Amino acid sequence: MPETSGQNGIIVIDKPAGMTSARVVSIVKKTLRVKKVGHTGTLDPFAEGVLICCVNQATRLAGFLLHGPKKYIAELKLGEETDTQDLTGTVISTAEPDNFSQQTIQEVFKSFEGPLEQMPPVYSALKHKGVPLYKLARSGNPVQKPPRRVEIYSINILDIALPLIRFEVSCSAGTYIRTLGADIGKTLGCGGHLNRLKRTASSGFVLDQAVSLSSLEKLATSERLPEKIISMADTLPDMPTCRADGQLVEKIRQGQMITTRDLVGNGGIEGTRISGPNIKVVDQTGDLVAILNYQKHDRRLNYCCVFLK
Numbered sequence: 001m002p003e004t005s006g007q008n009g010i011i012v013i014d015k016p017a018g019m020t021s022a023r024v025v026s027i028v029k030k031t032l033r034v035k036k037v038g039h040t041g042t043l044d045p046f047a048e049g050v051l052i053c054c055v056n057q058a059t060r061l062a063g064f065l066l067h068g069p070k071k072y073i074a075e076l077k078l079g080e081e082t083d084t085q086d087l088t089g090t091v092i093s094t095a096e097p098d099n100f101s102q103q104t105i106q107e108v109f110k111s112f113e114g115p116l117e118q119m120p121p122v123y124s125a126l127k128h129k130g131v132p133l134y135k136l137a138r139s140g141n142p143v144q145k146p147p148r149r150v151e152i153y154s155i156n157i158l159d160i161a162l163p164l165i166r167f168e169v170s171c172s173a174g175t176y177i178r179t180l181g182a183d184i185g186k187t188l189g190c191g192g193h194l195n196r197l198k199r200t201a202s203s204g205f206v207l208d209q210a211v212s213l214s215s216l217e218k219l220a221t222s223e224r225l226p227e228k229i230i231s232m233a234d235t236l237p238d239m240p241t242c243r244a245d246g247q248l249v250e251k252i253r254q255g256q257m258i259t260t261r262d263l264v265g266n267g268g269i270e271g272t273r274i275s276g277p278n279i280k281v282v283d284q285t286g287d288l289v290a291i292l293n294y295q296k297h298d299r300r301l302n303y304c305c306v307f308l309k
Helices: 019-030 056-065 103-109 135-140 177-188 213-222 246-253
Strands: 009-015 035-039 048-055 071-077 080-083 091-094 114-118 150-162 166-173 192-202 240-241 278-281 288-295 302-306
Touching: 009 019, 009 056, 009 213, 019 048, 019 213, 035 056, 048 056, 071 091, 071 177, 103 177, 103 213, 114 177, 166 177, 177 192, 177 213, 246 278, 246 288, 246 302
Parallel strands: 048 192, 080 192, 240 278
Antiparallel strands: 009 048, 035 048, 071 166, 071 192, 080 091, 114 150, 150 166, 278 288, 288 302
């Protein structure tokens, strides 16, 4: 297999059910034979779908991708609550699901759209004093973290075959779909847990762009891997871009102070036209040079990260 340690970018993996996100990262790192790989948002072991993996220098972009919107397709089973809020847990209560009308179900689901306070599950990868909550819960010392603000942008029912309901949800980062499903079950009065969960989009990257782990190995051995690696410059498509000339690139790589005046004539971005706090700078060949943070009060740009050739 060819050595790919110099490759930088992201690859979208279609994570299989029954595997931890950390295990997927380990397999990607070994398959690609690279020094660094990191993901941009954990998927529960029982879940499947889009897992963005950052390769080598692109691991420094993970923080910009962690907070992007997500989209999922899930299956909720009514009538059974579990301690993990999914099918892997122990059933802690049961109730016979009433013969709910479609209208009642629709109204309850739609009531969860918009901003809401969500209690993180005690079985989660969040940490308490450096220890993952799921480890504390399994040892009989569950810790409940305080509620946090999340947002459900849209939620649509795809199929109802009681006690099962399939639905699609678009939401902010940090939303627990397990908890959403459990809360819907409680609101209906019968409880519920997630039977299946598939992430179909994350930070603008979708399932159609993803490769399975088995396909990844074939791509690596056939030398077709570059077809699936998304360049660092294309990783943040919604971020304003400045195409810098050689002089500005050199100035950035020397760590000199940058102001919006430096960008005039280098892509045409001026301080008054910056729509977000960050700007990505690419060189004349389109390679990512740096990400800068715009300070509006003094029209200065601070360095978030600078990338070497």
